[in-house]
Amino acid sequence: MTAPVRVLLADDEHLIRGALAALLGLEDDLVVVAEAASGPEALAMARAHRPDVAVLDLQMPGADGVKVATSLRAELPGCRTMIVTGHGRPGHLKRALAAGVRGFVPKTVSAQRLAEIIRTVHAGHRYVDPELAADAISAGDSPLTAREAEVLELAVDGAPIAEIAERASLSPGTVRNYLSSAASKLGAENRHTAARLARERGWV
Amino acid sequence: MTAPVRVLLADDEHLIRGALAALLGLEDDLVVVAEAASGPEALAMARAHRPDVAVLDLQMPGADGVKVATSLRAELPGCRTMIVTGHGRPGHLKRALAAGVRGFVPKTVSAQRLAEIIRTVHAGHRYVDPELAADAISAGDSPLTAREAEVLELAVDGAPIAEIAERASLSPGTVRNYLSSAASKLGAENRHTAARLARERGWV
DNA sequence: GCGTACCGATGACATTTGTCATCGGCATCC
DNA sequence: GGATGCCGATGACAAATGTCATCGGTACGC
Numbered sequence: 001m002t003a004p005v006r007v008l009l010a011d012d013e014h015l016i017r018g019a020l021a022a023l024l025g026l027e028d029d030l031v032v033v034a035e036a037a038s039g040p041e042a043l044a045m046a047r048a049h050r051p052d053v054a055v056l057d058l059q060m061p062g063a064d065g066v067k068v069a070t071s072l073r074a075e076l077p078g079c080r081t082m083i084v085t086g087h088g089r090p091g092h093l094k095r096a097l098a099a100g101v102r103g104f105v106p107k108t109v110s111a112q113r114l115a116e117i118i119r120t121v122h123a124g125h126r127y128v129d130p131e132l133a134a135d136a137i138s139a140g141d142s143p144l145t146a147r148e149a150e151v152l153e154l155a156v157d158g159a160p161i162a163e164i165a166e167r168a169s170l171s172p173g174t175v176r177n178y179l180s181s182a183a184s185k186l187g188a189e190n191r192h193t194a195a196r197l198a199r200e201r202g203w204v
Numbered sequence: 205m206t207a208p209v210r211v212l213l214a215d216d217e218h219l220i221r222g223a224l225a226a227l228l229g230l231e232d233d234l235v236v237v238a239e240a241a242s243g244p245e246a247l248a249m250a251r252a253h254r255p256d257v258a259v260l261d262l263q264m265p266g267a268d269g270v271k272v273a274t275s276l277r278a279e280l281p282g283c284r285t286m287i288v289t290g291h292g293r294p295g296h297l298k299r300a301l302a303a304g305v306r307g308f309v310p311k312t313v314s315a316q317r318l319a320e321i322i323r324t325v326h327a328g329h330r331y332v333d334p335e336l337a338a339d340a341i342s343a344g345d346s347p348l349t350a351r352e353a354e355v356l357e358l359a360v361d362g363a364p365i366a367e368i369a370e371r372a373s374l375s376p377g378t379v380r381n382y383l384s385s386a387a388s389k390l391g392a393e394n395r396h397t398a399a400r401l402a403r404e405r406g407w408v
Numbered sequence: 409g410c411g412t413a414c415c416g417a418t419g420a421c422a423t424t425t426g427t428c429a430t431c432g433g434c435a436t437c438c
Numbered sequence: 439g440g441a442t443g444c445c446g447a448t449g450a451c452a453a454a455t456g457t458c459a460t461c462g463g464t465a466c467g468c
Binding site: 014 | 311315362
Binding site for chain 3: 177
């Protein structure tokens with residue numbers, strides 16, 4: 001028999017992380033060598049334990065799963081990464097794949113299934129949840145330019161244009177233009193709905 | 205030895221539910237008698253299996269944890285309910301307690317701890333996570349009147365005032381007045397940030 | 409070189425929104 | 439009965455926002 005797959009588990013919800021570690025530990029070809037509750041911690045644990053596969057939650061304090069995956073890819077090329085997420089937004093999948101993530105699954109799968117997918121990923125293959133993939137395809141690519149997305153992101157919390165302009169170091173008029181064009185591209189009536197839509201689709 | 209505590213587990217994320225069931229099952233004074241992935245399903249399972257304690261996720265399809273708890277209180281008064289949540293918003297805690305929920309914990313606790321809390325709740329006591337309790341207290345009561353809250357809720361997705369007015373069957377001018385007064389009470393610069401704040405605090 | 413697209417900005421204009429004062433109706437509490 | 443507070447509305451005014459045309463600059467591909 002070959003050596004077991006060394007797994008790193010990163011999720012800020014202790015309840016889930018612990019439970020998952022226990023369940024995956026039952027599989028005799030998997031061993032959880034490290035756990036982390038935040039993005040930076042995940043990176044540190046990965047450096048220290050050099051896992052074969054890193055299972056990362058998408059939403060974590062510090063740095064989200066995709067950011068961690070990006071760093072891991074540079075630092076530990078031999079470590080495969082996969083993302084587990086509660087609410088999968090289309091754009092995240094695309095970002096994740098661009099970051100070299102090899103597995104992308106929702107938390108609605110069973111632990112049994114997750115174990116299989118970890119093996120798949122470890123073997124060098126890829127796995128993307130079919131439903132999330134379909135969503136991503138139907139959502140399509142972001143029609144927004146870089147600045148449009150940037151400005152829209154600053155608009156998500158409802159800040160007035162003056163504040164957005166200051167934070168983006170742009171003229172208020174320019175900000176209004178970008179927001180207007182972004183809203184028009186997204187078919188939204190104003191920047192607030194536009195920001196919400198873009199966020200839903202993972203475009204910001 | 206007394207009979208084990210019969211537990212119902214409701215969470216839409218299979219990964220977590222399954223893992224949790226496995227971990228709690230290790231405690232020899234707890235037994236998971238039913239699992240559910242949605243609000244209505246949780247109710248049905250509770251009717252069928254009559255658990256001692258129902259552990260409900262706050263966010264589930266169909267009906268959220270608090271709604272399920274309310275129904276359970278009416279139908280199965282002997283069944284204690286508790287809520288587990290990822291992101292605990294102050295207002296939810298208040299709603300939950302009003303619904304007769306006896307335990308309220310974030311998902312950052314360990315399974316070990318959760319098991320203890322289940323026992324505490326089963327024994328007839330209450331348990332509220334100290335940090336969530338502190339948040340709830342510091343957030344205080346909603347300063348909003350009924351209509352202000354109602355209109356603010358319709359504003360969360362960034363709809364223009366005309367649409368809000370139509371959906372609330374109010375004059376646009378009235379809507380503007382309510383939104384203005386709500387925003388002022390919340391210290392927000394505009395209705396969008398006001399809506400976000402109110403939602404964060406669980407006031408809508 | 410030329411066309412195209414993005415960036416950053418300005419000005420003008422219409423529309424939407426925020427703010428305030430004010431009104432009548434209704435319920436509640438003292 | 440009077441005070442208070444919420445409800446629903448209107449009008450008026452100022453400020454913020456959305457929309458459009460236009461400009462110069464830069465980068466990229468053909």
